[in-house]
Amino acid sequence: MASKIALLQINPIVGDISGNASLIKSLADQASLAGASLAVTTELAISGYPPRDLLLQSDFVNACHDTASSMDSAIPILVGTPVPSLGDRSLPGNGVVRAGDSVREVTRKQLLPTYDVFDEARYFEADERPGIARTIAGLDIGVTICEDAWQHCGATPNDYDSDPIAQIVEWGRQGVLLDATVNLSASPYHANKSGIRIAVARSAAASLNHPFLLANQVGGNDDLLFDGRSVIAWPNGTVVIAPAWMEGVLIADLSNPEGCIWLGDGDITILDPEDDIEDDDEDLLDAIIIGLSDYCKKSGISKIVLGLSGGIDSALAACVASAAVGAGNVTGISMPSRHSSQHSIDDAKVTADVLGIDFTIRPINDLHDATDIALADLLANGNPVAGENLQARLRGLIVMAHANANGAMAIATGNKSELGQGYCTLYGDMAGGYAPLGDLYKMEVYALAREFNKRLGANAVNESTLTKPPSAELAPGQKDEDSLPPYPILDEILRLHIEGGLDATEITAKGHNGDIVRDVLTRLARNEHKRWQMPPAPRVSKRAFGQGWRQPLAARHDWRH
């Protein structure tokens, strides 16, 4: 069998129908030149994933469908696209068409994930059977869409009534023999997700008894990240994986894993049947950078500004920003107050100098004095948190003035541990259009700072920043540990609850102090109102705040106590 199938691993812009179509065509043309006879896009490639409420506009759905099915191309392309609803009061489908064939539709998605970051039952009508593309480029191909393949190996949180992979297996038993089954995916990233995706592909290939090819979207769309890593799995468990975090074309030689080719930067990975891959800090760092860089690129933002406190969070945020938009487009502002130590300014300057970003020092003393006078009565008698927040908000004001004056985007530098505890100031350090570290626990921030230094070959985050006790420096001698448990403990409690779903009793049974656990979970519940107003953060954990974490805001009643 000489036929080669190209998986187009693209980074679409949601809503940019014609731009996405051009991208698909350009990659398909490359694939054709490299000898592929059929190209397969990712899920909803023409609209970008997730199109969210754009899908409620029928003219958007029609424009996607018309563009996809009228695309001209050197080789046949199976294009993921919204497809019109089949009745007056039904929803559109999440479908696949063949470029250039406006008559026949190939298939519609059967299993519509509606959990965590997914909302597909809100937007799509489910179909009842997977598709087949017959005698296309000399091949007979089973066609599935993302979640369709996940029920088979039990990798979905809940059971569906049907199993599209098993349906294709059953067709095989009835004599409908296929050369391969493809899967058009927009499978979001989270830490250690890629191993699960590979298991899904292996399980499908083993049951189907033919190669299973999964084309995955790549890039960041707001808070959702897609890591690419398109996969080809053979029935014996051999797997070929495309590079993460970059666009390109994976050309599958169905008969020979060694014959697969990647058109683009980076290299393919071939795994023997017994091998697995594991994510590492390098991958997590890539994820964070891509999240910010794609948010900027897709929103037309070229410059970033942030407060550089000399602490670990803003230092790593500066590193990520410089990697995302280029050091020459980043401004770091040191804004020392009467409570700031000299080492904070020095450490911030080291980060800026090593990265080569613009660095400005704007002490907030004069403004702080002015507010102290203007608000003397409040500050003298009220809750002292008013004074502490004032400093954070003066800094937010300065950062935003920079952003507005220069057409830059401010980024918020907070991490998941402090956001989870409300240990941050609304309109102060939470100000910004994007929070690159917002889904990283504090200890992950440290790990990624070391990883970034390693990658850079220089200590953009210096040893002082890496080792001094974390402090918000909003009051004399203030340390984070005065208000919060040590971060290694805090992180673990939060992770067990948020990602593991354990309650206070279960976490305590794992050896944590019951009072600490209760305090942490209470603060988590009480500060949901802050997270409601946080900027988007790239989702790198199994459960991030935001789409995948929907607490009732006013449910301040911790029902367990």
Added chain:
Amino acid sequence: MASKIALLQINPIVGDISGNASLIKSLADQASLAGASLAVTTELAISGYPPRDLLLQSDFVNACHDTASSMDSAIPILVGTPVPSLGDRSLPGNGVVRAGDSVREVTRKQLLPTYDVFDEARYFEADERPGIARTIAGLDIGVTICEDAWQHCGATPNDYDSDPIAQIVEWGRQGVLLDATVNLSASPYHANKSGIRIAVARSAAASLNHPFLLANQVGGNDDLLFDGRSVIAWPNGTVVIAPAWMEGVLIADLSNPEGCIWLGDGDITILDPEDDIEDDDEDLLDAIIIGLSDYCKKSGISKIVLGLSGGIDSALAACVASAAVGAGNVTGISMPSRHSSQHSIDDAKVTADVLGIDFTIRPINDLHDATDIALADLLANGNPVAGENLQARLRGLIVMAHANANGAMAIATGNKSELGQGYCTLYGDMAGGYAPLGDLYKMEVYALAREFNKRLGANAVNESTLTKPPSAELAPGQKDEDSLPPYPILDEILRLHIEGGLDATEITAKGHNGDIVRDVLTRLARNEHKRWQMPPAPRVSKRAFGQGWRQPLAARHDWRH
């Protein structure tokens, strides 16, 4: 037939299982004393609606179910509660149990709305048939849950595969005769929704050929509002409606609409078969007040602070705040700048004086001068919007200092028209824990200000505020109309697009200037990033920003141009 059924129109707190149980029991006891022989709660009354991600915790679901099914009461109660999932990998149900009967479950919801503000497919497993409670208090009762009754008259946006009302009708044909069908609802408010709800009840009663009784939740939960207005409909179209916006018990005399009783403040409304009701500004004002007052009550907030600019928005917001938490708990701050006119301060003072709220004047001149010096380089050379925003942010800083010092909640005073156009400042006038006017178009703000004056019998919003041209006063002589179309036009364009789903071409075809329409829709799309960070606003329109309006943030590509 002497049996009387009590509909418990309750205002639950999401997550407060034991508090909600006490509330149910207390109303059921009142109902019993008033002669009712059976009580029916609202949907998920024991957890409050919507419990959102609390439902992902199986111990929460179990605690709800155990509490509901072990409740002790003078008369039988049909209690809405989450019920445990039926398998390891399935979701819980949205169910009904009989208080005191931990063995049998009455029913589970069949139709799970997953559109607009609803996310039920995310949390619940659908059941396949409606329930019957037999010989309970001498009655045989059909039992349905909210959406279950809406498919029958075509009032859902999309079609479901089944129609629970038709199923009960079919049982009737087969000889299963019922005395009434009840419906446990948490049917959210939006303008003119109650007329639809009455149509649903009439349609069900007519088809069932027996009375249809709908118990609806009341009160605000974050951005969702529930108006109560529990309904009893007879087959001939006669309808009895409970008061809106307050708790109480509607006791149905099945044989006699005139014999129905309301236990609580306000009066029932009896509609003849040919009559309808229409919402008015009075109702809309109640909605806004309840939203804020319940948010405060349920979050333990007793004091409110806001900036009082002398403009219409902050004036109405002050009125709403004083109605929500009491004038003595509201502080209005006038923060004149170098661009503010004296009439702004005067008008703000009138509002404060008439309402009797605390009033403080804190000119921002000194702070403004200090920031002008500190940021001179930025302000001299950068985009002038930096200077305009600075003023708004200094005001936000002052309002938040008040809030933090005094344990009050700041409210944001913006309206839907300006939020939709990005004509507002992040961390400035958008700062606050709640945005009471965030789902009101500008012209609705004017209408409600007049309505509030009427209700108060005094002009809390004076004629000057009602008639002067709207201005943000962030630059000399600035008027909103310099940047935006006149509000009557802007409002209509936004409404046609957001609520009506019309695109630019269709709106233009309705007689609007095509360039203006395009500008408005472009600004709407471009400013989604601001709305991502807006505080919760009580949802009073058919489609609010937030849950029911999910644009991709980075989809800045207006796909039509």
